[in-house]
Ligand SMILES: Nc1ncnc2c1ncn2[C@@H]1O[C@H](COP(=O)(O)OP(=O)(O)O)[C@@H](O)[C@H]1O
């Protein structure tokens with residue numbers, strides 16, 4: 001065997017700072033057209049990770065959770081970044097009104113989605129899923145997987161390199 005393709009990566013972080021840097025490692029691996037789903041309980045670290053991703057993509061502003069609008073948009077050279085937080089979505093019709101299907105299928109955009117489970121059937125077919133679990137006060141366990149496997153096989157080695165390299169230093 002020459003090693004199985006990487007379907008899933010697991011990493012633990014010991015502080016919010018580390019999670020943010022892990023986000024940067026994910027961010028540098030992204031390209032327009034990508035969607036990143038951030039799954040985890042309240043306080044797990046989704047927004048913290050999103051900050052790191054956004055910084056790596058070139059966002060200079062402070063990234064905080066979108067509130068009433070459910071989505072924040074950042075214009076970057078050559079593409080747009082959408083940061084969605086569906087926590088306050090109280091009606092599935094709200095997904096259509098913010099243009100969720102378009103935001104997560106635009107070829108010239110990267111979308112980061114907190115509380116993706118609230119999008120139900122409107123989730124795209126292809127995405128990077130980050131599952132964040134609270135372990136202890138400062139510690140979180142993160143599972144990163146590409147869905148579907150086949151769409152990410154070529155990119156997983158580079159992603160794995162990023163996720164296992166410098167972010168922890
Ligand atoms: N390893 C860690 N990774 C991320 N956040 C952490 C970590 N340890 C402690 N925290 C704290 O947990 C909270 C995470 O908040 P946030 O990122 O807003 O979560 P979410 O968006 O999932 O609700 C922050 O207060 C952060 O300081």
Ligand SMILES: [Mg+2]
Nearest residue numbers: 046047065114
């Ligand atoms: Mg959040």
